[in-house]
Amino acid sequence: xxxxxxxxxxxxxxxxxxxxxxxxxxxxxxxxxxxxxxxxxxxxxxxxxxxxxxxxxxxxxxxxxxxxxxxxxxxxxxxxxxxxxxxxxxxxxxxxxxxxxxxxxxxxxxxxxxxxxxxxxxxxxxxxxxxxxxxxxxxxxxxxxxxxxxxxxxxxxxxxxxxxxxxxxxxxxxxxxxxxxxxxxxxxxxxxxxxxxxxxxxxxxxxxxxxxxxxxxxxxxxxxxxxxxxxxxxxxxxxxxxxxxxxxxxxxxxxxxxxxxxxxxxxxxxxxxxx
Amino acid sequence: xxxxxxxxxxxxxxxxxxxxxxxxxxxxxxxxxxxxxxxxxxxxxxxxxxxxxxxxxxxxxxxxxxxxxxxxxxxxxxxxxxxxxxxxxxxxxxxxxxxxxxxxxxxxxxxxxxxxxxxxxxxxxxxx
Numbered sequence: 433x434x435x436x437x438x439x440x441x442x443x444x445x446x447x448x449x450x451x452x453x454x455x456x457x458x459x460x461x462x463x464x465x466x467x468x469x470x471x472x473x474x475x476x477x478x479x480x481x482x483x484x485x486x487x488x489x490x491x492x493x494x495x496x497x498x499x500x501x502x503x504x505x506x507x508x509x510x511x512x513x514x515x516x517x518x519x520x521x522x523x524x525x526x527x528x529x530x531x532x533x534x535x536x537x538x539x540x541x542x543x544x545x546x547x548x549x550x551x552x553x554x555x556x557x558x559x560x561x562x563x564x565x566x567x568x569x570x571x572x573x574x575x576x577x578x579x580x581x582x583x584x585x586x587x588x589x590x591x592x593x594x595x596x597x598x599x600x601x602x603x604x605x606x607x608x609x610x611x612x613x614x615x616x617x618x619x620x621x622x623x624x625x626x627x628x629x630x631x632x633x634x635x636x637x638x639x640x641x642x643x644x645x646x647x648x649x650x651x652x653x654x655x656x657x658x659x660x661x662x663x664x665x666x667x668x669x670x671x672x673x674x675x676x677x678x679x680x681x682x683x684x685x686x687x688x689x690x691x692x693x694x695x696x697x698x699x700x701x702x703x704x705x706x707x
Numbered sequence: 708x709x710x711x712x713x714x715x716x717x718x719x720x721x722x723x724x725x726x727x728x729x730x731x732x733x734x735x736x737x738x739x740x741x742x743x744x745x746x747x748x749x750x751x752x753x754x755x756x757x758x759x760x761x762x763x764x765x766x767x768x769x770x771x772x773x774x775x776x777x778x779x780x781x782x783x784x785x786x787x788x789x790x791x792x793x794x795x796x797x798x799x800x801x802x803x804x805x806x807x808x809x810x811x812x813x814x815x816x817x818x819x820x821x822x823x824x825x826x827x828x829x830x831x832x833x834x835x
Contacts, residue, residue, distance in 0.1 A: 505770070536769055
């Protein structure tokens with residue numbers, strides 16, 4: 433069935449959000465179609481990529497004391513709280529489910545178009561493998577304080593992979609990553625997490641701060657998450673030629689016990705510190 | 708690709724060896740689809756696995772993928788050099804890129820896996 437179903441959820445803590453996303457993946461499998469969930473965070477939270485080392489996270493002074501949750505998906509650490517966070521899931525049998533890049537590009541391409549309608553120019557980082565962002569591409573005031581060692585790649589927004597969205601950076605001739613996504617590829621379904629950095633998060637230290645969309649535009653009012661997510665959802669449905677179902681109730685409704693059962697794993701130390 | 712291989716729908720291959728053990732790996736199709744592999748976690752030797760159960764993980768630049776046991780049994784050996792040489796998965800997925808060896812609980816489970824022709828058909832039907 434060629435349908436895109438979207439839920440908008442309020443704020444929740446990290447374990448609850450990760451659990452809901454796993455339930456979302458199961459929902460995609462049940463429905464045999466693309467599903468999408470937008471959500472917020474009850475506190476500023478760091479989500480770690482599935483393979484990142486907890487020891488690396490604990491050494492980053494800029495995020496000390498901030499709640500951590502480990503995602504089931506890959507990629508680098510993200511500071512949540514001032515971003516547009518989404519989870520999308522699609523069966524592997526779906527045209528967007530077969531390869532990692534196809535799903536990544538499909539969703540990011542829709543965001544490029546939404547931003548363009550607002551007068552904001554963003555573009556996908558070209559193919560050619562991942563690369564760390566050189567310090568000159570960060571906000572100069574921030575870059576001066578940032579150490580140039582491996583920790584620089586701890587954060588998602590310090591990495592570049594094909595299809596990541598970038599904008600012209602704060603200094604001439606530079607670019608800044610504003611959107612990245614990562615996947616968990618299960619037996620028959622793909623779960624993709626992603627984050628559009630809308631505003632700078634001031635509740636973490638400067639070394640965990642990256643230029644956000646609102647920092648990089650001049651004379652353009654950046655819409656809030658609700659407006660942007662609705663425009664993006666419609667764009668994705670159009671790109672897929674799918675029937676759009678925008679749910680009035682949150683994804684959690686009717687799934688409270690299922691989500692709570694899954695969330696317990698994400699609260700446990702063995703999961704968070706498994707690497 | 709050797710004709711004696713069997714495949715799971717989740718893209719792991721199995722090759723029966725002498726002594727009742729099977730070698731397990733990841734198909735070239737799956738390796739190519741993932742691209743840019745960066746990390747891998749192997750199962751522990753001695754672990755008992757059920758067919759279809761996740762027994763390892765592999766991370767590419769964009770994705771973490773589970774490796775699923777194609778057959779039930781005990782992990783008797785792992786290719787411990789592989790996580791440090793992930794390029795081997797692309798260069799020689801059916802040889803040096805093997806992942807683990809399993810002593811099957813029930814060798815008849817092999818009959819439920821796909822032969823090469825059926826696997827090629829499955830891969831050929833995947834959306835592009």
